[in-house]
Amino acid sequence: MKFNYASAALLIIDVQNDFCPAGALAVKDGDEVIQPLNRAAALFSEYGAKVIATQDWHPGDHVSFASSHPGRNPGDVMELPGVKEQVLWPDHCIAGTAGADIHGKLDLSHVHMILRKGFRRELDSYSAFFENDKKTSTGLGGMLADLGIKNLFLGGLALDYCVFYSAVDAVRLGYKTAVLTDAVRGVDIPAGSAEKALQALEKAGVSLINSADPEFGIGLKH
Ligand code: VGL
Ligand code: ZN
Numbered sequence: 001m002k003f004n005y006a007s008a009a010l011l012i013i014d015v016q017n018d019f020c021p022a023g024a025l026a027v028k029d030g031d032e033v034i035q036p037l038n039r040a041a042a043l044f045s046e047y048g049a050k051v052i053a054t055q056d057w058h059p060g061d062h063v064s065f066a067s068s069h070p071g072r073n074p075g076d077v078m079e080l081p082g083v084k085e086q087v088l089w090p091d092h093c094i095a096g097t098a099g100a101d102i103h104g105k106l107d108l109s110h111v112h113m114i115l116r117k118g119f120r121r122e123l124d125s126y127s128a129f130f131e132n133d134k135k136t137s138t139g140l141g142g143m144l145a146d147l148g149i150k151n152l153f154l155g156g157l158a159l160d161y162c163v164f165y166s167a168v169d170a171v172r173l174g175y176k177t178a179v180l181t182d183a184v185r186g187v188d189i190p191a192g193s194a195e196k197a198l199q200a201l202e203k204a205g206v207s208l209i210n211s212a213d214p215e216f217g218i219g220l221k222h
């Protein structure tokens with residue numbers, strides 16, 4: 001598939017210490033997304049395409065934490081106001097902690113903007129566009145519209161949550177959307193969700209492309 005990179009942005013989703021090995025909500029091999037993302041970010045930046053990063057950013061008593069619901073455990077699913085099936089997580093990405101920091105090896109020199117999400121105590125946010133009530137905007141859509149961006153490339157963590165919901169919302173909002181398969185890893189809770197996410201993304205109209213493909217980036221120059 002040919003992309004128009006002139007109006008492209010790379011969205012780097014939640015490459016934070018808590019989602020990397022040894023983190024509070026570790027994604028297996030999560031740090032392996034960093035090298036392809038650094039390469040893609042350099043390429044995008046070189047040709048004037050935007051690079052935007054997101055950061056999961058929760059208060060210590062966030063509603064998505066199992067610890068906020070006595071008797072519940074990480075991995076449990078419960079109904080919350082406006083959110084039918086909220087997965088409960090271990091405490092992670094608490095605002096201002098080292099676990100919430102973007103991984104030190106991610107090259108931020110190419111990143112134009114960092115968007116934080118999930119900072120409302122009573123509402124979780126997987127998608128970079130809308131919080132989990134599917135109504136509350138993060139502001140990303142308005143920013144991308146202002147910048148004239150029409151094509152989105154996504155990578156980061158976790159494939160089956162924040163990358164997945166961001167990509168599905170992107171398609172719904174009319175962006176031509178691709179997920180960089182070599183630059184994502186899934187948390188796979190419940191088991192099988194990472195594979196399911198890939199299939200559902202394709203079905204939703206998201207292109208799955210490998211950023212190591214020599215064709216990737218051809219057309220960025222314009
Ligand atoms: C994420 C679970 C909870 C993610 C964030 O970044 O995919 N997953 N919070
Ligand atoms: Zn979170």
